[in-house]
Structure formats: structure tokens, C-alpha cells
Amino acid sequence: MGASITMSRSGTSSLPSPRVTMRDVAEAVGVSPMTVSRAFKDDQAVNAETRARIRQAANKLGYVYDSTATAFRTQKSGFVAVTLPSINNANFAETYRGLAVALEESNMQMLLGATNYRVEKEEELVRQLLTRNPEALVMTGGHHTQATRDLIAARDLPVIEMWDLPGEPLGRAVGFSNAEAMALIVEHLAETGRRKLAFLGASEGADSRGAERRAGAVAAAAKLGLPEVVLIDAGPAPVSMRHGAARIERIGQGIRKFDALVCVSDPVAFGALSACQRLGLNVPEDIAITGFGQFEVAMVSEPRITTVDVGARRIGEEVAAMLDGLFAGEDVADRIDVGARLVLGGTS
């Protein structure tokens, strides 16, 4: 199956036909632009028959409503800005869906931006998103540069941080404690007799949620009197299946000196699991493997991966419900802890 390319000139550039506006529709129907405007928002004040004629004329003329002008005039963009670490995150997809469904009902559009796990990139992104006059800002995570905090503080804008529960939230927050969730895993491993734990995650630095999970694992092990957790660096964030697999393959049989491999996320755990299988290890007899986040892969793999469910979907829904409440001017929760729940699989 060969690849191919066909070329042609840039396009049949007919003269750029001037935009059809409400004024044009109004003239065609013989009413004022105001009436057209009202007709388009189903304003009851418009005569039903007039409205029908307006609709018809608009269709005939190919009129398309201009949100940009409305956003400008009303100072309401209809946008909710959302930052996330990476679009390539199956788990965020669940959160996104929860958000999307509810926002659609409030006629809001999501303006997405990826930070690539870097707070500096986040700052730039927030700066850019704010120029679009979003009506709310939803950020994944609770770590930001001071400049980001200042930018946001300078505006009277609802802010929701999700997936974390920051000590000093910028506004509202919907999330859970990554450290506590990870403690559930470590407690389970200790209870089932595992002692020599390794933690597999991204390099220190960029990914703050990953860092909290690592710290949570280390602290929980210490509290339970286990030997110190050995940290295995799978490279810079984002780390996924392939990084988990490659890192374990590089360690080879040396991985046998641990009896549990605690992974920063389910994809990493799946990569590690596959690598262990290739190395001829029996999971969980030779080594236990745990994930984080209850991604789809954890529920499907053979064996299924022990993980924690952090309610990715619910986070999105709660954020959306908060936004709905805020837009409606209602009282709204400041902080929602969605909790976390251990999900036992066959890898531990």
C-alpha cells in the first residue's frame, strides 16, 4: 500500500463574499436587526409568524450566527478553559466526558490545553486561555507557578482545581489525596506479606501528582515498618506502558529481588506486567504488581491489575455540577473529596 500525494493550487478563490449578518436577514424580512436577534434566542417576545419568516430567510441567505460578536458584546465567551497534563491520558478522557456532557447542557464550550506536565507550560497556557475570556477555569492539579496564581487572582473568575486537593487551593477543588490513595495500595501489600517494595514512576520534577504518589508510598511503607522503598526511575513524565515495560526489561532478572512493584499508574503497571511475563516471572507469585487510577487496561489485562479507583468520571461530573451551580449563582461546594477505593486484581 503505497503513499501518495496530489497537488493543486490553493483553492478556487472566488471573491470573499461578504458575511451575511443579522442586518441582511432583517432587511430581507422587513424587520429590525433587534427582532432578528430576539428571534434567534427564541425570545418569547417575538411573534411566532415573524420568527418563522426570519428563520426561513436566514436559511435562504445562509446566515450563520456569530458567537464572536456575541461574546464581544456581552463579555461572555461561552468558554470554559480546561488545562490537563496531556491529551494522551485515557484516564482524563473519563473526566472529560463527565465534564463535556454537563457543559453541553449549559451551552458551554470547552477550551482545552495541554501542559505536558510542566508548570511553566501551564503558565503560558493559562495566559493564552485567559485572553479568550473564559467564564471559568478548570485546572488539572494543584501546583502552579506564582505568576499563574497572580494571573488568576487578578481576575474575578471561578477556578476549580481537580485531581488534587491542594493545601492552598486557588478556588474550588474536586479531587482526592494521591498520597492517601497510594497508602491503600501499600497497606494491602503489607497485609498480604509483601515487604521488599519498589516504586516505578517518572523522574522527580515535573509530575506533581506522580511525586505525591511516590511520597505516599514511601511514607506508608515507613509507617508500616517495611524496608525503605526502592525508587525506579522510568524517565521524564509522561510515563506510559512502553516506559514501564522498557525499564523493567532493562533491569531484567534483577527485578526478582523485590516482592512487589508499585507503579505510578495503570499503564505503567501494565507495561511492567508484560515485561515481567516476558522475563518468565510469575505474577503475582514471584512479584506483585500494582497500578493506580483504574484505567481500562487494568480491568482487562490477564491477570487484572490491582489498582485504586479514584473516580475519574465522577471528578468530571462533580466539576461540571459545580460549574452549573456557579453559573446559576447558587451556593456551591468549595471542596469535594471523591475518595479512593482499592480494587483487587490478580497481580497481588
Place this chain on the structure above:
Amino acid sequence: MGASITMSRSGTSSLPSPRVTMRDVAEAVGVSPMTVSRAFKDDQAVNAETRARIRQAANKLGYVYDSTATAFRTQKSGFVAVTLPSINNANFAETYRGLAVALEESNMQMLLGATNYRVEKEEELVRQLLTRNPEALVMTGGHHTQATRDLIAARDLPVIEMWDLPGEPLGRAVGFSNAEAMALIVEHLAETGRRKLAFLGASEGADSRGAERRAGAVAAAAKLGLPEVVLIDAGPAPVSMRHGAARIERIGQGIRKFDALVCVSDPVAFGALSACQRLGLNVPEDIAITGFGQFEVAMVSEPRITTVDVGARRIGEEVAAMLDGLFAGEDVADRIDVGARLVLGGTS
């Protein structure tokens, strides 16, 4: 780890401080708004010292540039509208990244919308996206309602369809033939002695790319003189890992009557692979399993999944390059076939 909620009143609603505009900055510095405007686009025509003072005043006042006003005044939104079937698609994520990197360089922002594999939803989405005055429209797939086609035709807007190569494209297209790519798989299976093929994919209807893959498999098998391909319905699109696994688990040992299971995508293939392993089948000895798209899971699973690489990342990059060319007024390819390439794994 319990969940909890904290309530509070809606916010410290101080009076909505009026927006800081260029006019305010101009007054503070003692220049005209025009000079401020010029200073903000690094217009060389502005005295360097004046520009510095303007920047400083802007920061002090907390001025934030208003893209909405600019979009309105210039009739250029800075948006590229992108429709995709589902945000929860690891493969699209690659395409997205290719697109995002290049668009960032041209200072364009992506406006994403998900069609959930339904052309009616796509129509609604396009209608909504067009009100934002996007400077280009990128759509995943080549099947649309007539109304969608009309909407687009009415505007002088660059359109790119990707992931398909439609017979009658709306504008430009970057993609590959799903049927031909699937034929690569079937030919490989035939060459390795497989004869009794089953195809596992979504129900007929919504997912046109899936339908083309199914048709491609059926046609290729017929051409090669294989028995008719048995179609196994994994439910409505989108189908993913869990659907593939659940469907095979439901069939149970009956799956042994096939010697190859051709799956509509890698996630579905991975689900099927896990289910077969749970059923005690040896893959590939008892049955071959193939995927589509070279998702990460196919490269990591044990065994790795035989698939076709359709250049997900490259599609995004090519689309972005097209857009750059179009925005720069250059001649640009009409149609790019990125081809497809068989990737052998351990499942066949």
C-alpha cells in the same frame, strides 16, 4: 479513605471590577491606545523605551489582552475547529499532538469537539463550531450528513478530512484506505495458513471507518479464496478493550472454531487476547489475533499484537503542514495518502 464535601457561599463577590483595557494602559502611560496596540504585537514602529513603559504599566494594571475583541475586529478567530469521534481514543491523541505542535507555532488554538461516532452529532457540532468563526475545519472521517456538507459549502473555509480518503472529499484529505490497510492483515493471515477468519468490531451503523475495515476484510478474504469471514458484533461504537474481552468471554470455547480473529482496532484485539488467555487458548498456536492502528498497547502486550501502522502521528503533522501552507497562502496538496504498513507481532 472516605469522601467528603465542604460547602460555602458562592464567592466573595466584590463588585465586578471593570475590565482593564488598552485605553487604561494608554492613559497610564500617556500615549494613545493605538500605540499600546502596536506595542503588544511587537510592532517595530514603536519606540523601544515607550514599549517598555507600556509593558510595565500593563503588568501593573493587570491588563490582559482580549482575543475576543481582536477576533471580532479582524474577523479572524485564531481557531482551528477539529472534530473527532471520541476523546477517549489513544490513537487520535497521536494525531492531536502532531497537530498541536504545529498549530502552536502558527498561534492557532484548537477547538475540539467529539461526534461520538454519529454523523447527526457531527452536524450539530459543526454548526456550533462554525459560529466561532474558525479559520479552518478539520474533520475526522469522510462521512457526513447532507446538511453538514451544505453548511460547509456555504462558507469559504478550508476543510480537511483526515483518517479517511473519501471518494468525494469536501476539500482536502489526509488519510489512508481503511479497506486496503485491512487487506494487508488478511493477506498476511492467508499467507501464514489461516483460513477460518472472524472479524470482531462494532455493530453496523455508526462507525464508518470500522465499517470500511470490516468490508475490507471481507473483500480481501473473498479475493484470496478463503471461506466467508464470520462477523462478531462487539456492540455499538466506540468499542474498546472491555468490549473485545467481554464478547470473546461470552463466546467462550466456541471461539476455537476460528483460526484467526481479525479485530477492528488494537484495543479490541488486546481485549480479545486477554480473554483468550483466560480461556486457556494459546495465541497464536490455537488462534491468531490481529489489531489495527498500532496503538501503544499492541507494542507492549505479551505477546505483542500484529497490527497495521497507519501513521497516526504523521496524519496530524501532515494536516498541520497543510494548514500552515493554507494560512501562508501557498500551494498545498489536495490529498495525502499516508499509506499503511503491516507490523508483525507475536499474535499471528
Place this chain on the structure above:
DNA sequence: TTGAAAGCGTTACCAC
């Protein structure tokens, strides 16, 4: 190098 005026398409506000 800087400024003044006009206007992008819509809707808030008031009048009828």
C-alpha cells in the same frame, strides 16, 4: 514614530 476616527456584529436599554 504616533494619533484620530471608524467600524467589525451583536445585544442592553429604553421608547413606543
Place this chain on the structure above:
DNA sequence: GTGGTAACGCTTTCAA
């Protein structure tokens, strides 16, 4: 139930 007027913040255009 409908219309006139003004204004949202910016940049194009022309002039100085």
C-alpha cells in the same frame, strides 16, 4: 411585539 441607539475593545486606515 417591535425598533432606535449606543456600546463592547480592538485594529485598519489615513493623516501628521
